[in-house]
Amino acid sequence: MVALRSGLDDGQRLAAVASLGDPLRKKLFELVRDSGHALSRDDCAAGLGLPRSTIRAHLDRLVEERLLLVEFRKMGERTGPGSGRPTKLYTAAHSEVSASVPPRHYDLAASLLAAAVQHSIDTGTDIEKSLAQVAYREGQRRGAAAGDIHQLLHSAGYSPEPDGEGGTIMANCPFHRLSQDHTGVVCSLNGSLLSGALEGCGDQRHDLAPDANISHCCARLLPRSGPPR
Missing domain, CATH: 1.10.10.10 (Winged helix-like DNA-binding domain superfamily/Winged helix DNA-binding domain)
Known part of the structure; x- marks a missing residue:
């Protein structure tokens, strides 16, 4: 490989x-x-x-x-x-090379899950909370590096598309196959990752919301209706 x-x-x-x-x-x-x-x-x-x-x-x-x-x-x-x-x-430059169409990032999911288990073992924190914390911190790191949430979504393989109402849907789930078998775990990981990314980007214009359309990601971006955080 x-x-x-x-x-x-x-x-x-x-x-x-x-x-x-x-x-x-x-x-x-x-x-x-x-x-x-x-x-x-x-x-x-x-x-x-x-x-x-x-x-x-x-x-x-x-x-x-x-x-x-x-x-x-x-x-x-x-x-x-x-x-x-x-x-x-x-x-x-790299020890391994892989690509997929549409983009998948199972290596990221595996890394976050392993880090969450290690964090839980080291701290005694509940595994669900550990996963949320680890994924959120990784999202913050990636968001800070990208500087813009839409740029991050493109580079991370979410294939973001405007919904025609000022929001953004994700036409692709980077963790698709995992999410089919472990929906609750993967969607929780994804939500924490994207929430952290919004924070890391310093985005004050959008909120993360669930998306019930099963043809793409479990989350979407909506324009913020309230005052900036």
């Missing part, structure tokens, strides 16, 4: 996965990822038994898709003038 966990939007994740559909690029990515240290173009060519010219184009593509990172470093013991040009080296 190759999960891009941050820094890329859904389109970029799909492009990265598509890039790894090429068998040679996949082998090259795995070679760099599993090496434990930065590799040069010569290292990659030797590792796969291919010409440097062939390897170069595939390395460039993997860098372009943000699957590999580049650094320049002088190799050997000699330094200073006359020691030669720095060598271009490659390291893996």
Whole structure:
């Protein structure tokens, strides 16, 4: 399996996965990822038994898709003038890469559930309260980083759409399959996450409300009717 966990939007994740559909690029990515240290173009060519010219184009593509990172470093013991040009080296930007259509983020749900269990064990807090606290804090963190609730909803895969009345519905649930089997737990997690996101964004224009339409997310944004909090 190759999960891009941050820094890329859904389109970029799909492009990265598509890039790894090429068998040679996949082998090259795995070679760099599993090496434990930065590799040069010569290292990659030797590792796969291919010409440097062939390897170069595939390395460039993997860098372009943000699957590999580049650094320049002088190799050997000699330094200073006359020691030669720095060598271009490659390291893996991610250990796993995954994408789905529509977007799903089961890794986030798993991380929050595991953190909630650990919090409950460490503090003796009821597991339901622990999950609400952990998800809310994560929402706050993500909201503060995004700065805008609609930007966050887009990047998190909710596929937000205007409802025609100043509110926003979510055309996609990032936790869809889990929510089918564990509705109460997942919708509670989702509600706390989005509530924290509103707080983290400093959003004073919207409130979170339940959405009974089962074709998409269990929550929606409504324009705030009362005074700002």
